[in-house]
Amino acid sequence: MAKTAVQEFTKGLWAEIPPFRLVLGLCPILAVTKTVENGIGMGIATTFVLICSNILISLLRNVIPKKVRIACFIVVIATFVTVVELIMQAFAYPLFLKLGIFIPLIVVNCIVLGRAEAFAAKNGVVASLADGLGIGLGYTLSLTALAIVREVLGNGTFYDIPVFGPTFEPFSFMVQAPGAFVCLGLMLCIMNMLGKK
Amino acid sequence: MIKKPFFGLGKPKLTYSGVRDIEGEDLKEILPSPRITLMHKSPNGDLGDLSLSIGDEVNTGQKLNLRENGGEFLTSTATGTITDISHTTGYAGQSFVSVAIEAKSKDLWDDELEKAGKNESPENVLPFLSYIPGISDLTSIIKTDNPPNTIIINGLDRDLLIATNQIIVKTEAENLAEGVEYLKKITGVKRVIFVVPPSLRMEAEQSGAEVKVIEPHYPDATPRLLMKEILDNPVSPSQSLEDLGVGFISAEAVVALRTAFVEGKMPVTKVVTVTDKNNRLTAVRAKVGTPVSDILNALNIDVSDGDRLVFGGPMSGRGIYSEDMPILHDTDAIMVQDKDQVIPAGNDPCINCGECVRACPAKLPVNxxxxxxxxxxxxxxVQEYDLLSCVECGLCSYVCIMRIPIFHYIMLGKHELALTGGLEESNG
Amino acid sequence: MVSGFLVMGGLGVAIGVVLALASKIFYVYVDPKIEAVEDALPGANCGGCGLPGCSSNAVAIVAGKASASSCVAGGPDVAAEIAEIMGVAIALKEPEIAAPGCTYGYQDADVKYLYQGIHDCRAAALLDGGSKICTIGCLGLGTCVNACPFGALSMGPDNLPVVDTELCTGCGTCERVCPKHIITLTSTSDRIIGEYVTDECTAPCQRSCPTGINIPGFIQEIRNNNYEAALAIIKEKCPLPLICGHICPAPCELACRRNLKDEAVAINPLKRFVADYEMETGKHITPYKAPGSGQKIAVVGGGAEGLTLSYYLARLGYNPTIFEAKPQLGGILRYVIAEDRLPRKVLDHEIEGILETGVEAKNNMVMGQHFDLNSLFQEGFDAIALTKGGFDSRQILQPAPSGYDTSVPGVITMLDFLRSMSDDKNTDLGRRVLIIHDRLEGLDLARKCRSIGAQKVTIVSKLRGHELPVELQDVKNLEAEGIFVKPLTMITALKGIARRLVRVALENTHPIGEVPNERESIGADTLLIPAGRLPEFLFIRSEDQSESETEEVTWETLEAFHTFPGDNGICTPPEPGRISDSSAVVKSLLSGRRLTRAIHQHFTSGLITPIENLVCEAESILNVTEVHNVALSDREHPDAMDVEGNSKKAWIFPNEFPGLNEASAKKESERCLKCGLICYRKQK
Amino acid sequence: MANQKLFVSSHAPYWHNRSSLSAKSYNIMLAALPAVIMGIFQYGPPALGVVALSVSTAMIWELIMNYVTKRQVSIGDGNAAVIGLLLAMLLPATTPWWTVVIGTFLAVVVGKQIYGGIGCNPLNPTLVSIAIIMLSWKGLLDFDEALVNYDLGFYMVYPLAALKHLGTSVVSNYSVGELLMGQYPGAIGSTFGLGLIIGGIYLILRGMIRWEISISFLAGVFLTAFLFNISDSEKYAGPLFHLLTGYTLIGAFFLATEDSSSPVNFIPMLIYGACAGFLTVLIRNIGAFVDGTVFAILMMNVANPLLDKIRPKSLGKGIKHA
Amino acid sequence: MSDYILLIVACIFVNNILLMQYLGNCPFLGVSKKMETAVGMAMAVVFVLVMAGAITWIVDIYLLKAFGLEYLRTLSFILVIASLVQFVEMFLRKSIPGLYAGLGIFLPLITTNCAVMGVCLINIMEEYSFTQALVASFSYAVGFGLALVLFAGVRERIILARVPKPLQDTSIGLVTAGMLSLAFFAFKGMV
Amino acid sequence: MREMLRLFIAVVVFSCLSGGVLAAIQNVTKERIEYQQLKFVKGPTIKNIMEGCSNDPLIDRLSILDEAREMHLFIGEFEGKRNTVAFETFGKGFGGVMGVIVGVNLENDEIIGVGVTTHSETPGVGSKAKTDPDFAAQFKGLSILDPFKVKTDGGQIDALSGATISSRGVCGAVVEAGEIYKRLKPTIIEKMKEKQG
Structure with missing residues (x-):
């Protein structure tokens, strides 16, 4: 239990990196990783919600009655999701358009609720902040990694900059739905192989 | 070995061997062996409380009590001295007590049976019947409580390359008729059905039993399939044939019954169909307990390392690992395969070709x-794919393109289930 | 702003009302435990546990179908919380790991046929029990490897499973799937209290060793230059390797399979070699010690048996205290055996090692004088073991005031009784007396008891009625005399309060198969036992306090050896394997170790379980009568004494009894055939 | 025991009909040969190149995966070669080399080996590969575009594409004889209808493929096309046209019949084939793709485990004796 | 009428919520290992989704849009869905225990199933009428169930296959989901 | 009951508070969001269509109710005359709905330009509808009141190669635009007058 905030932070980056180690939060990772830009944007949005909800829930953890905690957590999370939604609309509208329905759907991302319940509701503010940051960053990293593979292979670009010559025929299967599944599946396999050591 | 035909649209057609396939269509007698080994399947492999001991003298046809507290016994098939008693593990962990006898050349007959046989009530007869050649257990047929209403005599054999029963039907039709009479008397059963291939219809009709002729296609002579074909009464996998009041007995056992109670002598010989490396069939008559090597020597069959010896037929027999293995009361056939004929089993997964599904007579989803x-x-x-409906014919393995030992898997599954099922019972 | 506030508030109110009403209207009783577990679970309903949602996992946990740690998302904290709710303390338990028990893979062992078929041991075992001639041999097809859910098993180059002890969790899956029961879960504790059974691969030497040392195992470690591991193996069965190395008569060497070829392996010298090595290092190698369970055990008697008992108790996590009447520990080893057979230095070294494991020793403490059962129980000991051993009452220099040994209330050895009678001491036997005796002298004794005031005397014999002397068969007349005879009976327990004996439990030992054994319990004030010494009593605090009016301690004995063959109750004269006036030190070591087993089983499961198929002479076991493909080689002998004190040999032992030097020990270890049941190392 | 003879022991049965996977694979390749030879004859060396590259790389991928997964080398069973050959038959002769290599990778590795090798794949590996190629590089499988430099002396427009873009008027440009003889542009091995039919009949007679699937597939195509044709013959081509163009024939005899992704029970086989046929025509007529065979069979592959649950009652099942 | 048929086909096949819109993947991978659970989950989703679709539509039109509070959509929808699920669970447990045993245990999983929330949002964004929203919700749910059941069938076999170790379970499950999605391209462009 | 009340109050307070907070944030960001929406979604396309206009059409916009739906109409000023109007309609493409802005000259009902705004078409194939200027240019100068169809459907528009469906979608949107235009033309002129006046 006596983990430092740093440890809480770093575990999210490898030991418990969300979609790979805890197989949660798959929908957005499949849907928004067509391009690196989307992936990072989604990651940041989720991280924001994670951190804010973690902090708030950690603060309020003694006030919230146990029986309705899930409902309260959902309200808190939904509030922050809406905040993200509004801020994004105001300041990063193109990204908002691309992420579309998946921004409101952060609210049903199991990772956010899971961390709130499993961690923030039981730990102090600093630890919860570190946990939220770590998990959020880990999630962002995973999104980015998948997005890089998909964008580079499927579109021949990285952050919209062409990486191959003009003769490159993009492997556009990768940016389509089946490609997303297959690609994530194979990445999970690689993670499993690495994790074994 | 029957290869897959060039054009393979339908099911494999495997035909039971018949009397005509046997060399000379006659029986060869094997000289009594000086080494006789009797084996008894004993649920308890313990050698601690045996009532037999090394050095005991035994007579031919004598009933040998195995345990102090009675129950288990064997029938000596020779006159001589017990030289060894040991314990062996057989198929699926079955436990055997084997008793080796050094036999004298002359048989002294035990007369206990003659005395008991006069009175034909089942109670008197039953204690002698475990070791009738040609059947593994007669007690399911002859019993006082809940006797069967129908007995089916199988004039066909259990597997391909066996003609043991058929040669008996052919050569001992009269004895068979007497045996049927006797069977009816001791069991009190009304309906006796005699199942034979078309070629033996004439002989069967002399027996006085109700004759049913079936085409000799493997595996139609399997009890459960016969139930469906002959009686139109398919058995559900959770039931035994006994539950339905149907008993099965082989023609050989019927003749043996006659020998025992009409002649008053315990039958000690067994007809065995021997298949050599060139798939030539020979029928021999030998004492139960004769080592396989004696029979092979008598027929000039050479075996060497890497060959395969099988008790029973090619589809459902049991491999044996030693030439010293004796023939048992239910050994219908010995098959010798050269090492070239041994096809190794594959270790690849099923490719879902469906050959097995089409071959399966029980319509199991083998794939x-x-x-x-x-x-x-x-x-x-068991729950989803009806494992227990399997009639154990081995056709699935026979046709499997990947050469998966499916039959082996099925038997392993049944064995493991029996083990765990047993555990559950003892817990509950 | 206001509208937002109001709408959400309204929505909240509506939802709150509906749910509150619904929870009233649709109330269904749910096990509070399930609710508690559900509360502890994260409630994220991620499905990571393999069940649809947290509530179904909660139901599964409470029903015992899922483990407390089944929630992936929750992690160890949640697991601990749930464990608390479920009341399953995550116990301090010594980890068990899988260990294969076969030494030769199928390519090195004798086979009866060439197997072809499914690559699965269970399938292979269908065919006449597998292709190996050895009925308990590993079939080597890797069923356990495939079954292991943690990837802790792999197939070694010799076609035997290899366990990665890091990954093994002791789940037992391999044990369940192995058709030959080769691979079993075992812990150091299990091995310490374990006995060899017939379906275990044991070498002849191992079976004939009274202590049961895994001889091929430790010799193998010597071959691998791993002397500490060798010592650890020895110390699982024998806590005094150096002493044994000096004075053991080595029955193992008689059984050595090499005798069939040339000469036995020098097993005992090899054992001494590693023990010497330990002494040379100046440290005591203490192998694995189980996490403490903390019970205090008093061991009365500090001889070889008491030392062994205390050592193993300490290693199993108990707190043993030795009470020794003499000023120093060691018993016969110290006070009887000649110095030139067993140097005291060696003895001190070994005792030191035992004390280092956490054994406390109190010297100059005589039972009956300085302490007794009652005082020990009152001091808080949970069990008291009597290992008074070879120093029977004949050797007690200061007899107790009553004239006989009163260390166990109401139990008098025949010798003491007769002596006190002859001394005309006033002996109070109480009303009810029990005598264990088979012969006519028993009747004589009974009459003596009657004459000095006993009202009812019962003679207990393990013999059948008709085997007893004719006089003892005259039941009617004897009964009139107040003497009762109980043939075919043994005493299984004593029960007393404070310093009094109250009851004796008897068991009627009908011959096997006739009538099931019957137990009864009769009142008794005195028990006369025929030996000249007290057997190994094991006392525990009785839970049954009904017969005690005051706060006095009620105690009873445990049947320590009840599970071994030849057992005739706790008070009959010693039988081989459970003796304490042992013919050799190794036998008292065995006795001490078996006492440990009784104590450990009593405190862990509450039940001392019998061992089925224990290896003993009566059980038939596979063996070989001739060896093939083994080259002749000469036995190594210890170096002759180097008078010059050559430094090369100096480390060994500057004493009259040199051990093997390292080179010859290595050479000798090569001679070991590493036998199994029927396998042994053959030349290729 | 030392001087005993050492026999082989195994479980019954001791006979086998000597069928083997490699024999099956070689028979399938043999059956495919007429169509392939015709393709090579028509399109010349490039076609031969595609076929050779496809077969060889498929086997190489298989070999690599055998090593990676540390399993027995399995190229001997010929299955990888069959996959490679079938893939080549679906590609046009002008397919660039890298597409072929990626294609065989997708087929052998993604389609088959990651599931554990032969028999474990839920979908037909060849079809997985060709479907992914279709989605990724549309132009490659646009036969009109791909074969633009060929002039083989017959009407050089891919019939199904023409049908899709130009309507039923194009049907008259192709006679049944031409279609049967492969006198139209298309993939290397899928145009020679007669050869495919002969190969298919050979395989059915040898018992290598299940006739129920092939026949019901063809029947499905025929019926659906017929119904569409009746409903609006202006818009939808007749059944014969659909039967003899595109991947219909190769699909019926070589693709839909792939063992591990197709049902084995009688009724499921009929449903499987018929639905695949129905979907094929549906996609061609109203769907997004020019030829629907690939996706139709893939779709039915997915439904296969569900379909195959329809099976006859096992012996003695469901019988209640008093 | 034909509009509705098109809508149904579009929602079930063409725009399959799981395979084409990537929604609801967590339960998709979680409960598809056995056919039984897959069928149970599919039914539970149909049940809840239709109700959720209807209620959120009403909430959106009569509460949020009426007051110009569209920005509260996420918040109110999730609240409504969560309480609906809880309500249904309580209701079933008490009133129809038989049905509860069948699908009740799957209900909690639905709260965080983004397919439910997603479909509700899609209904609003596509500006469906009430009947359309109902039909669409139902069809999307059927599409979800269809994909789930098909996938469970395939997955039951894959679990029995000799999949290499690192690929086992979720990894191969995802790849197979990809294959399923690939197969669903068959319906592309049909509506 | 007291317990119940506590839970009840907790939920109510939470939802009230979050409602309030969000309302506040929304108030702050409202203006900006609206402008962003226009700027990023329609802005570029409108600019493209109204190339050369002398005003900022994003600012000079009208809101008109069309069958209960609010339409934004952007007014372009050419050569000093406010004679052009642009607005968005929708068509069904390969990957879903695609937004199309159609600019019409109010005087002669001629299309001055067509541009795709939002779409989710296959990159490189269907997405050419947005990026390929030649495709859009086909509409220029045609009368908005004409029916538009791709050539395979018997119309006048050359479909993008390999993206018939996307092309059809654009045509559909333009046809719809024609219908809306027909309905709204009088209102537009009226409103414009109001605005100018």
């Missing part, structure tokens, strides 16, 4: 069954 069995999911195999 799915094998997947579950490979993963050791035996209970699911």
């Amino acid at each position: 799915m069954l094998i997947r579950l069995l490979e993963n050791g999911l035996y209970e699911e195999a």
